[in-house]
Amino acid sequence: xxxxQLVISGLAxxxxxxxxxxxxVLIYKATEAVNFAQGDFMMLGAFICIGFTNHxxxxxxxxxxxxxxxxxxxxxxxxxxxxVLRHMFGxxxxxxxxxxxxxxxxxRFLAGAIWSHEPTSLxxxxxxxxxxxxxxxxxxxxILIVVVTAVxxxxxxxxxxxxxxxxxxxxxxxxxxAAYYMGIPVKRIQSLVWGLSGMVAAVAGILFASKGAxxxxxxxxxxxxxxxxxxxxxxxxxxxxLGGLIxxxxxxxxxxxxxxxxxxxxxxxxxxxxxxxxxxxxxxxxQQKKV
Amino acid sequence: xxxxxxxxxxxxxxxxxxxxxxxxxxxxxxxxxxxEGQIVTVLGANGAGKTTLLKTISGxxxxxxxTIKMDGIDIHSLEPDAIVHHGIVHVPExxxxxxxMTVAENIAMGAYTRKDHSSIxxxxxxxxxxxxxxxxxxxxxxxxxxxxQQQMLAIGRGLMSLPKLMLLDEPSLxxxxxxxxxxxxxxxxxxxxxKVTMMLVEQNAKVALDAADYGYVMELGRIVxxxxxxxxxxxxxxxxxxxxxxxxxxxxxxxxxxxRKTWR
Numbered sequence: 001x002x003x004x005q006l007v008i009s010g011l012a013x014x015x016x017x018x019x020x021x022x023x024x025v026l027i028y029k030a031t032e033a034v035n036f037a038q039g040d041f042m043m044l045g046a047f048i049c050i051g052f053t054n055h056x057x058x059x060x061x062x063x064x065x066x067x068x069x070x071x072x073x074x075x076x077x078x079x080x081x082x083x084v085l086r087h088m089f090g091x092x093x094x095x096x097x098x099x100x101x102x103x104x105x106x107x108r109f110l111a112g113a114i115w116s117h118e119p120t121s122l123x124x125x126x127x128x129x130x131x132x133x134x135x136x137x138x139x140x141x142x143i144l145i146v147v148v149t150a151v152x153x154x155x156x157x158x159x160x161x162x163x164x165x166x167x168x169x170x171x172x173x174x175x176x177x178a179a180y181y182m183g184i185p186v187k188r189i190q191s192l193v194w195g196l197s198g199m200v201a202a203v204a205g206i207l208f209a210s211k212g213a214x215x216x217x218x219x220x221x222x223x224x225x226x227x228x229x230x231x232x233x234x235x236x237x238x239x240x241x242l243g244g245l246i247x248x249x250x251x252x253x254x255x256x257x258x259x260x261x262x263x264x265x266x267x268x269x270x271x272x273x274x275x276x277x278x279x280x281x282x283x284x285x286x287q288q289k290k291v
Numbered sequence: 292x293x294x295x296x297x298x299x300x301x302x303x304x305x306x307x308x309x310x311x312x313x314x315x316x317x318x319x320x321x322x323x324x325x326x327e328g329q330i331v332t333v334l335g336a337n338g339a340g341k342t343t344l345l346k347t348i349s350g351x352x353x354x355x356x357x358t359i360k361m362d363g364i365d366i367h368s369l370e371p372d373a374i375v376h377h378g379i380v381h382v383p384e385x386x387x388x389x390x391x392m393t394v395a396e397n398i399a400m401g402a403y404t405r406k407d408h409s410s411i412x413x414x415x416x417x418x419x420x421x422x423x424x425x426x427x428x429x430x431x432x433x434x435x436x437x438x439x440q441q442q443m444l445a446i447g448r449g450l451m452s453l454p455k456l457m458l459l460d461e462p463s464l465x466x467x468x469x470x471x472x473x474x475x476x477x478x479x480x481x482x483x484x485x486k487v488t489m490m491l492v493e494q495n496a497k498v499a500l501d502a503a504d505y506g507y508v509m510e511l512g513r514i515v516x517x518x519x520x521x522x523x524x525x526x527x528x529x530x531x532x533x534x535x536x537x538x539x540x541x542x543x544x545x546x547x548x549x550x551r552k553t554w555r
Contacts, residue, residue: 164403167392167396167399167400168403170389170391171389171400171403174389175387175389177383178387179400180349180350180372181349181371181375181381181449182375182400182403182404183374183375183403183404184372184400184403185370185372
C-alpha cells in the first residue's frame with residue numbers, strides 16, 4: 001500500500017513535469033529553439049489563475065478562472081513570439097535561448113512584484129478532499145491531475161493527426177522550407193505553437209498550484225522538466241510525457257527507499273544514464289531534420 | 292502572320308531581377324518570361340544562380356531589385372504562402388518532403404491552400420494515376436522512400452495545389468538515367484494533360500532540352516542566351532559546353548586547348 005501511495009503521488013508530479021516538458025518539445029519542434037522560460041510560463045499561469053480566483057484578489061468562480069487563465073497564457077505566448085521572436089527570425093539559436101532565459105527572469109520578478117514571493121496555494125473547490133479505499137488515500141487533486149493530463153494527451157493526439165492546423169504544425173516542424181513551399185504560413189504557425197505551449201504551461205501551473213503552494217521561483221522546476229524532455233527524446237511528444245512520468249516516479253521512490261538526498265539527484269542521474277546508453281532519448285527520432 | 296494567330300499569354304514575367312545571398316550577388320539582372328502552357332527550362336552550371344532564381348520567384352528569398360509579375364500582378368515582395376495563392380508552386384531541389392509523415396499526408400499537405408475540399412480526393416487520385424508507386428506506398432513514412440520515389444512525391448505534392456505554374460528545381464538530381472527519363476516523361480505528360488506550365492531548372496541539359504519548348508542559359512547570375520529548345524539543342528556553344536558533344540578538330544588534328552564561348 002505504501003508503495004502504491006508513492007506511485008500515485010509520483011504520477012501526479014510526473015504529469016506536471018510531463019506537461020511542462022510538452023511545452024518545451026512543442027516549441028523546439030516548431031521553431032528549433034528551446035524556451036527556457038517554459039517553467040516560468042507554468043508559474044505565471046498558476047499565478048494568473050490565483051489572481052483570478054483567490055479571495056484576496058478577484059475571487060472569481062474557479063471554473064471561470066481556469067479557462068480564462070489558460071486563454072490569457074495562450075495570448076501571452078502568441079504575443080511573445082509575434083512581438084519579439086519573429087523579429088529575430090534568422091538569428092542564431094543561442095540568442096533566442098538567451099532571450100528566453102532573460103524572459104524567465106523577467107516573469108519571475110514580475111510575478112514576485114504582483115503576487116509577492118510568499119508561497120501561495122490556488123483555492124480550489126476540491127481542496128483537501130480525498131477518496132479512501134482500502135488504506136489508500138487518493139487526493140482529488142492528484143486524481144484530477146492524472147485525468148486532465150490523459151485527456152489533454154488525447155486532445156493533442158487528435159489535434160496533431162486530424163486537424164488541418166495540427167498537420168501544418170507537424171509539417172512545419174519536420175521541414176520548414178518545404179512547409180513554406182506548400183503555402184503554409186510558417187511564421188503564424190510558429191506563433192500559434194507558442195500560444196499552444198503557453199496554454200499547456202497554464203494547465204500545468206494550475207494543476208501544480210491546486211496540489212500545493214507555489215511561489216515565483218517554482219518556475220525553476222522547468223529544469224527538471226527539461227531533463228524529462230531530454231529523457232523522452234527531445235522532439236517527441238509522447239516521449240516528453242513519459243520522461244515526465246519517469247522523473248515524477250523517481251523522486252518519491254528514491255526518497256523512500258534510497259539514502260537521504262538521492263531524490264534530489266535522481267532525475268539528473270536518470271538523465272545521465274539515458275544520455276550515455278541511448279543518446280537520442282527513449283523515443284529518439286533518428287530521421288535527421290533538414291533546414 | 293494570319294489574323295487568327297493569338298499572341299501567347301505570358302504567365303510569368305521577370306524584369307531586371309537582382310538577388311543577394313548576404314553580400315554576394317547571386318542574380319545580376321535577370322529578365323525572362325514564361326508563356327502559358329510551355330515548359331521553359333533554365334540551364335546552367337553549379338552556382339549559376341538557377342536555384343536562387345526559383346527561390347526568389349517563390350518568395351523564400353526577397354529580391355533587391357526588379358519585378359516578378361504573375362498574370363500581371365507584381366508578387367516580388369509577397370510572403371511564400373501568399374505566392375502559392377497566386378498559383379505558383381515550387382518543387383524544391385533535393386526532395387524536401389516531410390519525412391515523418393506518411394505519403395498520403397504529404398500529398399494532403401500540398402492542398403493546404405485549397406478551400407474546395409470536395410475535389411481534393413479526386414485530385415489525389417489524379418496524382419496517384421501519374422505515380423502509381425505512391426499509391427502502393429501511401430501509408431508508409433515518406434522518409435523511407437527511395438530517392439526517385441521522394442522526387443515523385445515532391446512533384447505529386449506540388450500538383451495538389453493545382454498550380455498554374457510549377458517551378459521544378461533539378462528533378463534529375465541524384466537519379467539514375469532511367470529514373471530521370473521516367474520523371475521527365477511524366478513532367479511532359481503533366482504539361483500536356485493537366486495544362487501545368489512548367490519552369491524547369493536543370494544541369495542535365497540533354498533531358499531538359501528534350502522536354503522543353505523554350506530555354507534560357509544562365510551563367511554567373513546572368514542570362515547569356517535564350518531561344519527555342521530546338522535551336523538551343525543545335526547551337527554549337529550549347530553542344531560544346533552543356534551537351535558534351537565535342538567540336539570538329541582543327542587542321543592540325545588537335546582541339547583548341549581552351550574553348551571560348553561566343554557570349555564572352
